[in-house]
Amino acid sequence: MKIYEENNAVxxxxxxxxxxxxxxxxxxxxxxxxxxxxxxxxxxxxxxxxVLREDDKVYLNNTNLEEFNNIWxxxxxLGVNYTDIKDTLKKMDEYLDKATDFGxxxxxxxxxxxEMLISFIISSNNRIPMIQKAIENLSRNFGDFIGEYEGKDYxxxxxxxxxxxxxxxxxRACQTGFRDKYIKSTTEAVVxxxxxxxxxxxxxxxxxxKELTKFNGVGPKVADCIALFGMRKYDTFPVDxxxxxxxxxxxxxxxxxxxxxxxxxxDKFGDLSGFAQQYLFYYARELGIGR
DNA sequence: GTCCAGGACAACA
DNA sequence: TGTTGTCCTGGA
Numbered sequence: 597m598k599i600y601e602e603n604n605a606v607x608x609x610x611x612x613x614x615x616x617x618x619x620x621x622x623x624x625x626x627x628x629x630x631x632x633x634x635x636x637x638x639x640x641x642x643x644x645x646x647v648l649r650e651d652d653k654v655y656l657n658n659t660n661l662e663e664f665n666n667i668w669x670x671x672x673x674l675g676v677n678y679t680d681i682k683d684t685l686k687k688m689d690e691y692l693d694k695a696t697d698f699g700x701x702x703x704x705x706x707x708x709x710x711e712m713l714i715s716f717i718i719s720s721n722n723r724i725p726m727i728q729k730a731i732e733n734l735s736r737n738f739g740d741f742i743g744e745y746e747g748k749d750y751x752x753x754x755x756x757x758x759x760x761x762x763x764x765x766x767x768r769a770c771q772t773g774f775r776d777k778y779i780k781s782t783t784e785a786v787v788x789x790x791x792x793x794x795x796x797x798x799x800x801x802x803x804x805x806k807e808l809t810k811f812n813g814v815g816p817k818v819a820d821c822i823a824l825f826g827m828r829k830y831d832t833f834p835v836d837x838x839x840x841x842x843x844x845x846x847x848x849x850x851x852x853x854x855x856x857x858x859x860x861x862x863d864k865f866g867d868l869s870g871f872a873q874q875y876l877f878y879y880a881r882e883l884g885i886g887r
Numbered sequence: 888g889t890c891c892a893g894g895a896c897a898a899c900a
Numbered sequence: 901t902g903t904t905g906t907c908c909t910g911g912a
Binding site for chain 2: 720721722726774814816837854
């Protein structure tokens with residue numbers, strides 16, 4: 597891969613296993629929006645970025661090499677060899693063989709743990725467009741204005757201290773629904789205990805999930821998502837309705853419970869469970885499998 | 888107006 | 901220890 601800077605952009609030439617649509621629409625993130633030219637614009641790590649792929653070139657627009665090295669290289673998980681991961685998964689069975697071809701450009705983003713904690717609390721019993729709207733509202737009302745890009749204003753996700761200034765009513769006014777009390781209580785817990793959830797990356801997977809489940813509004817599925825997408829715990833397997841459908845379609849009996857599906861998958865996919873989950877989720881959701 | 892999609896939690900057996 | 905009703909919102 598050749599990496600160079602030109603015109604306020606960083607170009608990744610010959611980058612493998614990288615497709616914006618696959619990355620931003622596999623259920624792991626909520627702040628990226630598709631533009632008319634097929635690129636995606638979003639806010640992450642307090643920066644506005646636009647991502648466009650043209651053949652074997654990926655353009656990271658509105659950034660420079662310094663930011664790329666400090667932020668985006670890790671954010672896009674570029675140190676991980678997805679060719680190896682897919683090869684291992686492909687050998688496991690025909691479904692993963694198909695799913696890894698279908699979502700060939702998926703990468704698991706290294707997102708901020710605190711943002712994932714609140715985002716996935718909002719995700720519970722909620723649909724993606726509504727989750728996106730609530731997170732945007734929270735950011736506009738309680739985060740920092742970062743700047744304008746192509747005629748739109750962008751705001752950073754609020755810090756624990758910023759969000760803690762919001763009342764439960766103000767949180768609900770951001771269209772969080774009944775999850776307002778979960779967000780309020782979790783934010784209060786983080787601030788009052790001076791709890792840096794980013795440090796949870798250093799815990800082992802089971803401890804990490806157990807700690808996350810202590811927060812109000814965080815159950816098994818939400819904890820798995822936070823651990824996988826915000827804390828680099830790749831050996832876990834969040835089971836949402838789509839993953840349940842695809843697992844029942846291809847692997848397990850119709851009446852298997854969610855925790856048992858999870859255990860089954862982790863036994864089978866091991867250290868690559870989180871990656872398998874992403875390929876299967878994207879495959880199931882795009883094709884409407886099991887509906 | 889009615890139904891449905893989406894997990895956590897409290898109350899219950 | 902597992903099961904059931906409730907929570908909120910927008911789109912069909």
